[in-house]
Amino acid sequence: MTxxxxxxxxxxxxxxxxAVLVVASRNIVHAALWLxxxxxxxxxxxxxxxAGFIAVVQVVIYVGAIATLIIFAIxxxxxxxxxxxxxxxxxxxxxxxxxxxxxxxxxxxxVSLPGTGATPPALAGDDPVLLLGQAxxxxxxxxxxxxxxxxxxxxxxxxxxxxxxxxx
Amino acid sequence: MVPLSWYLIVAAxxxxxxxxxxxxxxxxxxxxxxxxxxxxxxxxxxVAFWRYLEPARMSGQxxxxxxxxxxxxxxxxxxxxxxxxxxxxxxxxxxxxxxxxG
Numbered sequence: 001m002t003x004x005x006x007x008x009x010x011x012x013x014x015x016x017x018x019a020v021l022v023v024a025s026r027n028i029v030h031a032a033l034w035l036x037x038x039x040x041x042x043x044x045x046x047x048x049x050x051a052g053f054i055a056v057v058q059v060v061i062y063v064g065a066i067a068t069l070i071i072f073a074i075x076x077x078x079x080x081x082x083x084x085x086x087x088x089x090x091x092x093x094x095x096x097x098x099x100x101x102x103x104x105x106x107x108x109x110x111v112s113l114p115g116t117g118a119t120p121p122a123l124a125g126d127d128p129v130l131l132l133g134q135a136x137x138x139x140x141x142x143x144x145x146x147x148x149x150x151x152x153x154x155x156x157x158x159x160x161x162x163x164x165x166x167x168x
Numbered sequence: 169m170v171p172l173s174w175y176l177i178v179a180a181x182x183x184x185x186x187x188x189x190x191x192x193x194x195x196x197x198x199x200x201x202x203x204x205x206x207x208x209x210x211x212x213x214x215v216a217f218w219r220y221l222e223p224a225r226m227s228g229q230x231x232x233x234x235x236x237x238x239x240x241x242x243x244x245x246x247x248x249x250x251x252x253x254x255x256x257x258x259x260x261x262x263x264x265x266x267x268x269x270g
Contacts, residue, residue: 005170008170016182016185019181023185031201035205038182045212051232058208061236066240069243070243070247073197089263092192094191095187095188095191110177110180119171134226136233142230149234156245160247161248163245164248
């Protein structure tokens with residue numbers, strides 16, 4: 001194994017082990033903290049993939065905003081889950097079986113697919129962040145989806161305030 | 169270098185773990201955490217495909233940014249719904265949210 005492969009294996013081991021602890025830990029606060037570690041690991045994988053902007057956005061949005069939001073929601077609703085000892089419903093072996101079958105199928109498909117053993121081509125001379133900014137804001141590429149996404153985000157946040165706000 | 173299939177297999181494992189979390193957990197917040205894991209697996213796939221197959225065009229990263237925006241919207245609305253449900257029924261267990269049952 002080369003050094004890049006060792007780094008990749010260590011990061012993915014961190015990601016997958018903490019993801020297992022997210023879905024398996026009985027304490028919901030611990031699950032949220034493992035989720036943060038898993039999201040950090042995915043950000044590190046983005047950095048290994050030379051997608052620097054995506055790695056920074058992952059840390060800012062997922063670790064900074066979404067994980068904080070989840071911890072707030074746990075703090076606001078926690079009393080309930082302390083005493084409800086059982087964290088999974090009684091049919092839990094069925095999803096476990098489904099997940100393992102799906103993973104086995106996907107792994108078989110990915111290994112047998114041609115071209116997945118490729119090594120990455122070298123990045124072109126231009127800065128990827130520059131290219132991404134141009135792609136997001138040029139009218140002939142992705143400006144319309146970008147604006148629609150911003151409207152969606154605004155509508156979702158207004159909706160969240162309406163839904164969670166105190167209406168009395 | 170690392171072959172593309174390694175990234176895809178890690179993303180598939182992450183997706184399946186998230187799927188298990190969504191289907192098996194009782195706590196709504198834990199279900200949302202499973203959804204976040206699944207969305208992260210999708211983003212990892214998109215970025216890996218961008219890097220290995222089309223590094224000259226930015227489509228993969230643009231789609232990843234879109235998934236980030238949708239994930240943020242989903243988390244905000246989902247957690248608002250959970251807090252609203254908790255106000256109403258004093259529970260966050262998904263099985264006990266049966267207000268629409270006839």
